[in-house]
Amino acid sequence: MRLATYEHGGTVRAGVVSGDGVHAFAAGVTTLDLARGGLPAALEAGAAALGWPAVPLAEVRLLPPLEPPSIRDFVAFEEHVEGMVAPGSVPPEWYEAPTFYFTNPAALVGAHDDVPVPPGSRSFDFELEVAAVLGPDAIFGYTIMNDWSARDLQRREMRVNLGPAKGKDSATTLGPWLVTADELEPYRDADGFLALAMRVAVNDVEVGQDLLSNMGWPFEELVAYAGRGTRLRAGDVLGSGTCGNGGCLAELWGRRGEEQPPPLQPGDVVEMTVEGVGTIRNTVVPGGVLPPVRPARRRPRNRLQPERT
Structure with missing residues (x-):
């Protein structure tokens, strides 16, 4: 099963990809949620989602499949x-x-x-x-x-x-x-x-x-x-x-x-x-133009306690 995260009409959803396009899961369900629930439950939820109408892939923007913790x-x-x-x-x-x-x-x-x-x-x-x-x-x-x-x-x-x-x-x-x-x-x-x-x-x-x-x-x-x-x-x-x-x-x-x-x-x-x-x-x-990185200062490695008044 292919699980996608996509943007369509300004809304981000997770869904199952088929030959017809992508079939959305219920609103609020993410691919990370499915991974946390384990493979058997995800396959069951995906099979159910395939029963819903598909949005053609040409009409969506594919996002990274999930937002991983690390x-x-x-x-x-x-x-x-x-x-x-x-x-x-x-x-x-x-x-x-x-x-x-x-x-x-x-x-x-x-x-x-x-x-x-x-x-x-x-x-x-x-x-x-x-x-x-x-x-x-x-x-x-x-x-x-x-x-x-x-x-x-x-x-x-x-x-x-x-x-x-x-x-x-x-x-x-x-x-x-x-x-x-x-x-x-x-x-x-x-x-x-x-x-x-x-x-x-x-x-x-x-x-x-x-x-x-x-x-x-x-x-x-x-x-x-x-x-x-x-x-x-x-x-x-x-x-x-x-x-x-x-x-x-x-x-x-x-x-x-x-x-x-x-x-x-x-x-x-x-x-x-x-x-x-x-x-x-x-x-x-092209990337953004940023100012040069400031180099580290070079200084004497003084180990004496400075005088304070």
């Missing part, structure tokens, strides 16, 4: 690490345990929304991922995730051994909808991974393609690791991290030693398709 983004593809971090090799620490960072739930954009270039960035990039959404006791569903990245800002931040921060928090696309976990079980391979074909194109020219089953850990193990020593909540989003073989421009730059293909520019259209899930297509637009 977003963790992993780096689960060995080939991506090999291209990004150390071309030709992978740090041994990567193999020891999954690694993730937290990104900004307030910066989500929809499947076809415009995406501004972050302020101050001249090296804008996409990242092709799949994200899992948690239910109360298991993975509830999956969606496509584009972890938009300002590589120049990110590189500066990472040199301080902290982050990423502003290099990542301007926009994250989730969409086009949330596919419930039962729909993707037929794609599971003998090792427990979802063998979904993933593709990304810029201006209708394919840049990268991979299989989701090339992850180093299945999603269930990412969930288990994320929950060690802490509490996960229904609706939490866990990104797979960028796939290999051109899942982002920076991986190609690392392998080629130059920024080719070039960074994204206003007017570029990035389209991502994941088998069994759908397609998202966002246009890059």
Whole structure:
């Protein structure tokens, strides 16, 4: 079942997507509510909603499928690490345990929304991922995730051994909808991974393609690791991290030693398709102009107590 959040006629609703369009749930019901209630109840509610008239998809604006409590983004593809971090090799620490960072739930954009270039960035990039959404006791569903990245800002931040921060928090696309976990079980391979074909194109020219089953850990193990020593909540989003073989421009730059293909520019259209899930297509637009960031003051490290009168 495909669950969407959409805007139509100035009203935001959650609904079930069919071949006829999107069928609304009762007013006030959100996709996050459905995730919190668990998959069996959501499937039952979705089946009932399919009995209501549909609004054609061409008449709605698809929003991010849900407003998650948190977003963790992993780096689960060995080939991506090999291209990004150390071309030709992978740090041994990567193999020891999954690694993730937290990104900004307030910066989500929809499947076809415009995406501004972050302020101050001249090296804008996409990242092709799949994200899992948690239910109360298991993975509830999956969606496509584009972890938009300002590589120049990110590189500066990472040199301080902290982050990423502003290099990542301007926009994250989730969409086009949330596919419930039962729909993707037929794609599971003998090792427990979802063998979904993933593709990304810029201006209708394919840049990268991979299989989701090339992850180093299945999603269930990412969930288990994320929950060690802490509490996960229904609706939490866990990104797979960028796939290999051109899942982002920076991986190609690392392998080629130059920024080719070039960074994204206003007017570029990035389209991502994941088998069994759908397609998202966002246009890059100019960002806002902000004043330069004020650098830290340089000062003597005086340890003496100042005199007071």
